[in-house]
Amino acid sequence: MTGYTAQTTLAKSISLSGVGVHSGKMTHLTLKPAPQNHGIKFRRVDLPGTQDIQALFKLVVDTSLATVLGTNGAIVSTIEHLMAGFSGLGIDNALVEIDDYEIPIMDGSAKIFTQMMEAAGIVLLDAPKQYFIVKKTIELVEDDKFVSVRPCPCFKITCSIDFPHPLIGKQEITFDREKDNFERDISRARTFGFIKDLELLKRFSLGKGGSLDNAIVIDEDRILNEEGLRYPDEFVRHKLLDSLGDFSLLGMPIKGHIITHKSGHALNHSFIETFLKNKDAWETGPAA
Known part of the structure; x- marks a missing residue:
């Protein structure tokens, strides 16, 4: 073949x-x-x-x-x-x-x-290579957050975030696997957290390995990492990175355009469950 x-x-x-x-x-x-x-x-x-x-x-x-x-x-x-x-x-x-x-x-x-x-x-x-080929739009909305997928001849993912913090705010990015370079554009974006949340995690014996060497740590008005950010919009790039990891659990790549807004692991996984139930919205097989 x-x-x-x-x-x-x-x-x-x-x-x-x-x-x-x-x-x-x-x-x-x-x-x-x-x-x-x-x-x-x-x-x-x-x-x-x-x-x-x-x-x-x-x-x-x-x-x-x-x-x-x-x-x-x-x-x-x-x-x-x-x-x-x-x-x-x-x-x-x-x-x-x-x-x-x-x-x-x-x-x-x-x-x-x-x-x-x-x-x-x-x-x-x-x-x-086998794909989920999206034929109809599927959407999951939870308050002001949502995840959707719509038909597209390639794989694209658009993520947007909105944090009430002066260093983050509203950010959006799209990754097209056929046109963009994952290693250069997405892979280097680090996880991030607020110092008050990290202190709480450690108090409950979690986050034991977390440090400025493996996360962007944010205070009320500044980034604590001396080297600063790797990308101006590193926060939303990391959200996209996380989403790629989540949607990979479908077991096959998607031919479609995924769009997420203010999503996280839990909502992404709820969307995967919804996606798999809507069998009339996709088919599987090799790409045409």
């Missing part, structure tokens, strides 16, 4: 280590090539005999602080930045081996994951 967009995987294995933002524990991670139709799977090597955890929405068990997947007693947490790297680079198949439950936070973005994936190389497999 020829004339199709092929599935992809890594050309070779790559390993890295880092601290979990909530656990504060050092975790070792190895990303390995995988065959066609394998998808992205996580393997807890510290729990021998447990089932691999597929990166699918149906296995999401918690979204309160980060996205957590689980099956048969094994969980893997804080997957969104790594999954955004796979999605942003269009990698369909990989096995992720991890020796604890939390993916390392690294620098708070997908930069290091993305650079390592690109250094390993991406290869084509002898099978067509």
Whole structure:
């Protein structure tokens, strides 16, 4: 079969280590090539005999602080930045081996994951890439927040945010996978938080690995990181990065235009549930 967009995987294995933002524990991670139709799977090597955890929405068990997947007693947490790297680079198949439950936070973005994936190389497999091809608009509204998807011949995602803070305010950005460069334009955008919220997390023994090395920390009127921002609109770029990670849990890329406004993990996951129920609004298969 020829004339199709092929599935992809890594050309070779790559390993890295880092601290979990909530656990504060050092975790070792190895990303390995995988065959066609394998998808992205996580393997807890510290729990021998447990089932691999597929990166699918149906296995999401918690979204309160980060996205957590689980099956048969094994969980893997804080997957969104790594999954955004796979999605942003269009990698369909990989096995992720991890020796604890939390993916390392690294620098708070997908930069290091993305650079390592690109250094390993991406290869084509002898099978067509499968898509969700959107035929009708689907929308989920919650108060002043919403997520929607509409038909589009390519994959685009538009995110907008509106924070009542002088350093953030209203921001919007669109990423088109066919035209834009994920590594340059999105992957380096770091997670962000307000210092009062970080202090509260640590008081409840969460956020143990959080620091100025892996997050943008904001006070009432200033950014505490000495180096400042990597992009003028880094906040909305990180929201888009998170959304890429969330929507990757559909298990296949989308041919459509996703639009989010003031969304977060919980609303994105509610939208995925709505999307999957509306089977008349999409079809699956290789791209035309």
